[in-house]
Amino acid sequence: MRKENRFFVISDIIMVTMSLYIALLLKYDFMVDTRYIKLFKVSIIPVIVFMIIFNRIFNLYNNMWRYASIEELLSIVYSVSLTNIVFIVYSYILSHMKITQTVFYRFPYTVHVIFWMICIILLGGTRFSYRVSYENKKNREAVSENKIRLLIIGAGDAAAMLIKEIKRSKKLNYDIIGLIDDDEEKLGRLIYGVKVVGTRNNINKFCQENSIGEIIVAMPSAPEEDRKEIFNICKNTKCKLRTFPSISDIIDGKFNMRKIRDVSIEDLLGREEVKLNTENxxxxxxxxxxxxxxxxxxxxxxxxxxxxxxxxxxxxxxxxxxxxxxxxxxxxxxxxxxxxxxxxxxxxxxxxxxxxxxxxxxxxxxxxxxxxxxxxxxxxxxxxxxxxxxxxxxxxxxxxxxxxxxxxxxxxxxxxxxxxxxxxxxxxxxxxxxxxxxxxxxxxxxxxxxxxxxxxNGSVIPLFKKQIAHGGPVTVTHPEIxxxxxxxxxxxxxxxxxxxxxxxxxxxxxxxxxxxKIVDLAKDLITLSGFNPGEDIKIEFTGLRPGEKLYEELLMSExxxxxxxxxxxxxxxxxxxxxxxxxxxxxxxxxxxxxxxxxxxxxxxxxxxxxxxxxxx
Incomplete structure (x- = not known):
């Protein structure tokens, strides 16, 4: 028998005993005649047995009381009612029997009614108190864990691997709210119980409506232009942005959550991977x-x-x-x-x-x-x-x-x-x-x-990062540079x-x-750092420095x-x-x-x- 069921058996024995004794006390204003005390002593064990039998019949020791509802409450009523009926019959039979010259009287029907009500209250109260306690514990754990509401971009192999890893590990503090994918045939379908809720056009609205805290882009094999566009859409959600490792890591089976990294300014620029002629x-x-x-x-x-x-x-x-x-x-x-x-x-x-x-x-x-x-x-x-x-x-x-x-x-x-x-x-x-x-x-x-x-060394990115870390302002020489x-x-x-x-x-x-534009670069970096450009971190224009061009050229015009x-x-x-x-x-x-x-x-x-x-x- 499970620990939870053993607890309720012991609890029921105590509650039935208490219910009958309290019923007698209430009936006789706490001055119970000794003949009813004797009847209580010879009746309590049979009543407990009757109650446990009927409780078993109505599955009161098989239910998961952490999920108790009105149906479980009715089971308690049925069990207590039948127990009380059998108890009345038992009392009637006992009153017509002589045991060692002792004459037993029946309990008054009022006692049975009071016993019935108290028994339902105590047995039901014990079980529903257990449920309330479980819910409170669960809520406390949820609050303490403070799970991050996660949206995953992509509904392919990478996303499936990511969902499986998150659900497998108790240490990963994520609540996966949904998946985004541009393949309309995937809309509404589930991956390990997580639903594909829309395309890239729905990202901003979905994040706002569902209080998304973090986005992981799981599109390692997507073209760089697509990834760049997704990153630029996601940056406007003000969610923390992270991205999946390379496709080679998935093929080699080397994936783990530690390889997921924050989206960087390089990702937003979307530079295509260089293909080299290694032979030459x-x-x-x-x-x-x-x-x-x-x-x-x-x-x-x-x-x-x-x-x-x-x-x-x-x-x-x-x-x-x-x-x-x-x-x-x-x-x-x-x-x-x-x-x-x-x-x-x-x-x-x-x-x-x-x-x-x-x-x-x-x-x-x-x-x-x-x-x-x-x-x-x-x-x-x-x-x-x-x-x-x-x-x-x-x-x-x-x-x-x-x-x-x-x-x-x-x-x-x-x-x-x-x-x-x-x-x-x-x-x-x-x-x-x-x-x-x-x-x-x-x-x-x-x-x-x-x-x-x-x-x-000395480029604007490390400088901007230092300025953001100090709370700003971020300095840009000119709005058009x-x-x-x-x-x-x-x-x-x-x-x-x-x-x-x-x-x-x-x-x-x-x-x-x-x-x-350098100012756009600054805004993106502020956003990726979790701040609002111009609000949390100010941008200041300091003027062109000696010898500095507004626009750079890569080749001689002639x-x-x-x-x-x-x-x-x-x-x-x-x-x-x-x-x-x-x-x-x-x-x-x-x-x-x-x-x-x-x-x-x-x-x-x-x-x-x-x-x-x-x-x-």
């Missing part, structure tokens, strides 16, 4: 000595991660900043324990040091990512921009030529196009140097130009792919998609781009640049650096880069 990349990286300058930086470190996948003979990581280089070294020790690598702390400004490195490690391929990149800082420190970006790059180019490097890839920027700041102008001059060196060297020199990278963005892995992968296509002299231009075998990589027509012009310009830059005159640096840069038009704010 392996041809120039596998087994080769690959040097990455600025290897500890945002782009440089990601280049190292991507290069490590193609089994280089030796990966040489060069950086002036030891902390970043050390962090990358520790990471690669863990993720790629068999990778041959060297971490070197050195400056590209030091030609003698570079000569030692190239002589010792004999790199076959060089990716040049070392540069000063912050526009406002370089605008007030133009000498450093020249020393590092121009003179430093010239040193690396010379080493590549002198030590017979097979391929050199320069990391350039959209700010090199019609530059309005000293940083962009130095990067444009680097592009000119790359094309000039390619004409006189056996090394294949190329440059790859792209825009802003999400999450890179926009930029091209791509993710760090996407940029690094396309740079490596462009290197595989290079024959020398090209300036590759990466497809950055559509420009994004030069046409040619498509390549990769749809995201284009190539700009080479400029006619003379090596003598480069060498004389380097000497001119060195001379003007000695004078330490900012205005002369700006004037000289305008002379060397005709497209440079200094913007004074």
């Amino acid at each position: 990349i392996e041809k120039y990286i596998k087994g080769k000595n690959v040097l990455v300058t600025g290897g500890g930086g945002s782009i440089g470190s990601e280049l190292c991660r991507q290069i490590s996948k193609f089994n280089p003979g030796n990966l040489i990581i060069l950086d002036i900043y030891e902390n970043n280089a050390y962090d990358l070294q520790m990471e690669l020790n863990y993720t790629c324990p068999k990778l041959n690598k060297e971490v070197i702390i050195a400056s590209i400004r030091d030609k003698n040091r570079l000569d030692e490195i190239f002589k010792k490690f004999k790199p076959d391929v060089v990716f040049h990512a070392a540069a000063h990149k912050h526009v406002p800082l370089m605008e007030v420190n133009p000498m450093e921009a020249i020393k590092n970006n121009v003179i430093g790059t010239f040193n690396v180019l010379r080493c590549c030529d002198e030590f017979n490097v097979k391929k050199f890839v320069q990391i350039s920027t959209d700010k090199a196009v019609n530059p309005t700041n000293i940083m962009g102008a130095t990067k444009r001059f680097c592009e000119l140097m790359v094309q000039a060196f390619d004409k006189v060297s056996k090394t294949e020199f190329v440059a790859v130009r792209f825009g802003n990278v999400l999450g890179s 926009n930029r091209f963005f791509m993710t760090i892995p996407e940029a690094a992968q396309l740079v490596i792919q462009a290197g595989a296509m290079a024959h020398g002299g090209e300036i590759f231009v990466l497809d950055m998609g559509k420009p994004v 030069v046409a781009l040619t498509s390549t075998e990769h749809k995201k990589i284009h190539v700009e027509k080479p400029m006619d640049v003379d090596m003598k012009f480069i060498e004389s310009s380097i000497e001119d830059f060195k001379e003007v650096l000695k004078e330490n005159d900012k205005e002369k640096i700006y004037e000289l840069m305008a002379e060397k880069v005709p497209t440079y038009k200094r913007k004074k704010n």
